[in-house]
Amino acid sequence: MARRNEHVEWKYDDKAMELGVSFYRQSEIPLDLLYHLMRSKHLNTFSVIMLHSKMENFGKFLKEHKRKTDLLYGIETQENIYALFCQETHVDGGFYFIKRLQTLMENESSDDICAAIIGIESTVYPVKDLMFMILDTFIRARSPENPERVIFKTVK
Numbered sequence: 001m002a003r004r005n006e007h008v009e010w011k012y013d014d015k016a017m018e019l020g021v022s023f024y025r026q027s028e029i030p031l032d033l034l035y036h037l038m039r040s041k042h043l044n045t046f047s048v049i050m051l052h053s054k055m056e057n058f059g060k061f062l063k064e065h066k067r068k069t070d071l072l073y074g075i076e077t078q079e080n081i082y083a084l085f086c087q088e089t090h091v092d093g094g095f096y097f098i099k100r101l102q103t104l105m106e107n108e109s110s111d112d113i114c115a116a117i118i119g120i121e122s123t124v125y126p127v128k129d130l131m132f133m134i135l136d137t138f139i140r141a142r143s144p145e146n147p148e149r150v151i152f153k154t155v156k
Contacts, residue, residue: 011139019076020135023050023083026073027134030085032127037087039123047094049084050075050138051115055105058082065101083134091119091154098150116141117152125155 012020027048037043055061058080062072071085086094094117102113116138120130133155141151 016139019081019139022075022081023135024131026075027083027085027131028127030071030073031131034085034087034120035123035127035130038120043087045088045090045119045121047086047089047091047117047119048134049086049094049098049115049117050081050134051084051098051113052079052081052138052142053105053113054080061105062101065104089119090121091117091152094119095150095152112149114138114142114149115151117150119152119154121154121156130155 031048034043034046038046051062059072059074059077059082062082062084066072066084067086069087073083073085075081075083086097089097098113098115098117105113116134118130118134118137125133137151137153140146141149
């Protein structure tokens with residue numbers, strides 16, 4: 001019988017797994033829809049931004065500053081974790097959006113934003129794999145080992 005290694009450090013603890021379940025529940029359909037629009041050539045690209053802040057009324061703040069074409073979903077609203085799906089937006093557009101939000105927040109609050117920005121430029125991955133990439137990037141962005149608090153990448 002194999003012994004379990006007691007010194008294993010779990011990257012996906014219960015909180016990370018609960019976040020994953022919430023993310024899958026809230027994001028699978030909008031992500032599938034945007035992916036379908038890309039496959040059918042109705043959309044060239046999009047970005048998914050998963051973000052968190054300690055700012056009070058963060059969801060309302062995001063809703064006021066997003067574009068009409070962006071889809072906003074509360075992933076864990078009690079923890080102020082949201083996902084934003086931005087049509088026809090490359091990763092750099094998502095990055096500049098986060099920078100703009102941070103500037104606005106400096107005027108209203110001292111809170112910071114933690115974000116994972118994933119630019120989607122192809123449909124080669126299954127949706128569930130893409131969801132995991134987004135979730136994994138967000139978990140890394142929230143890690144104490146990441147001083148930047150914003151991670152961005154493009155999926156080609």
